[in-house]
Amino acid sequence: MNQPWSGRKLHFVGIGGIGMSGLAKVARSLGAEVTGSDRAQGGHDARNVPAGATVVFSTAIGADNPERTTGAPELHRADLLAELTQLKPTIAVSGTHGKTTTTSMLVHAMPGESYLVGGEVRSTGTNADWHEDSAWLIVEADESDRSLLKLHPTIAVVTNAELDHHTTYASSRDVDDTFAQFLARARDAVVAPDLTRLRADAHVFGEYDGPLAVPGAHNRKNAAAALTAIEIAQGTAELARELLATFEGAGRRFEVVGTANGATVVDDYAHHPTEVRATIEAARSQHPPRVIALFQPHLFSRTQREARAFGEALAGADMAVLLDVYPARERQEDYPGVSGLLVAEHAYDARPGMPVIWAKTHATARAYLQRALQEGDLLLTMGAGDVNAIGRDLVAHSEPPGR
Template structure:
């Protein structure tokens, strides 16, 4: 299908408020489609949709689906959803979100960024660099690009940057010009039952691409080019980490970042290489990365409490990511590092509770909420709750305080009593724990806007 053929196409998104679905809806609207959609609750992604002329309906009902519409769903939509059931009953075309993403990705030259960790930030860095270099890329990312305040856009340039999600295996529908694999680790236990299954899926993804760039240990012989810190065919050398960010050399240029953490060095290195694959001079890409303000919900400063404690939020939902977030937060040199973690998915919690506990033990004080179920049901996982993570964190914490706060009200009460000036509190998880960060700063400093964050990143 050509871009022109999208004009007048009717698409209804069930679950339009999600990170991936909202982005697809924005791009479909930009391409000229008539877009409608619904979700069970409001989300932060609905503002840009409304600005684009799409008014999401809150609540699911068969009557929400316009006649003649193709219906787009994600893996999170249950078979008994009334809108999905009505579409099937009426013989409407039903598309999985991955089918629509694959269709869109064929409209432009495509950079698809995958990996167990870091893919959102790497995709944001790549899109940001191409934007700053005047290349007007299109992008579809699973989090907000703070440069623009949106998770998706349809530009005029030749390149499209997409985040390729491995969670349900549907990233295998993509055939990108350039594939980036940041790293590979076992996650998404409802889809993959062993590390070998995950490795095979990423290898298949790499083989479908025109060219593949991968973290030094991510793929076994499937990459055209590998990267790493002091490792791989493109290595980040002369690495310096600080509270203000990092500095390293690669591809003959010096890269200075305003976002902290060793993991962001790897993300930036992947983005630098991806930009070179897209024809951008490394010096131009490095200059753009210097102004990168961060990605939404990736060690994002939300503000300060009335008492002066700093509040950050991070989307980390795997033990490796939790550890990386806390290590990066520690670089900011707080007097105390306070972590409030909300486990995401019962299946992941059951498999990784002990590893989550070890990662959380890097904090000086830990609060653990109950599991955010997303698409899973508690009755299918008897005996699994956030308590497993809290107990594991207590075992690993060496006597430092760990609290079991099953709901957000209890966590807020604890943190308001504990936090003081000099502390850094970070809410962590892929559910709705970011609401808690907002509540903590509601009567304090409201945090930085995207332009302010960009100015801070530039060091001006």
């Protein structure tokens, strides 16, 4: 079979990332020669880039990265994804919240289609796959750097629209304008009921009313968005409804990690106040005696702007444990006075008397939770950084209940 990318050499900087690894996998399936490097596995070095390779990078990889200073031709990851969306009719899912879960629902409910998702689809055990004979390509479209505007969707889905990435967007209107441009690129559009302003002829989804294994009202909306797109793509969603009843979720999206001292440990990528609130509400729907929220703020800029909103969202738990900010691409010295303590103080102000623990470090949080967790508790580890390591460590070193 003729592989359209045969003979192409692609070097992925940060190949261990969830988005980059998926692209690398699909590129290899299409016949490209793929290499890559990652900070967590050997680091970055100009010598890693093979002769004749095109360097693929994401917005998170700065121009001063040694693998971007070799003089090799470069390609942003979104440009590569855009190429893929021209190979097959594409369903592209974007939105401030829920895009990974909604995309994963589409993958689960449309078996056999090609896909790239920003998280592991639990039912397939991977984040990407390519089937030469598939009718559709299903992709997650990233709005954080406006790269969604490079894609070529046939069906575009926007789950919701809120100001989140403050270094990219100047205002909520700026966010709206970007999503409107994204929707305009598609033959058909699917939006939440309050987003018809973004495209007048868009199909509107409501709230799914069928059996669903993943908890929370937000997931019922995600399922409704997925089903609406499936109806447009396939003309019916009857089989999809049956399959959605068995959807177990995506990696780091209300993912049950295990038990620790009799408590259920659930990990979630929630890193915006709306997501934190929705995740706590989903935990409440399980009716545990206590919901304990371990939260790691992500980015100093987001923490500075949203500290109060994060505190108010965390007040929905029975106990909040706070870590310091996961800096990602930002530097502490550029944000004097901004730390996780701000969120802890706002959480206590929002609900005086609620236990709020400023743990700051992983070690302190782990030690505290090891003592505090009780039989029947539901522990949420939330954030886009490395907070999930604490939950997994607690599970791995748990003592049997009643010790």
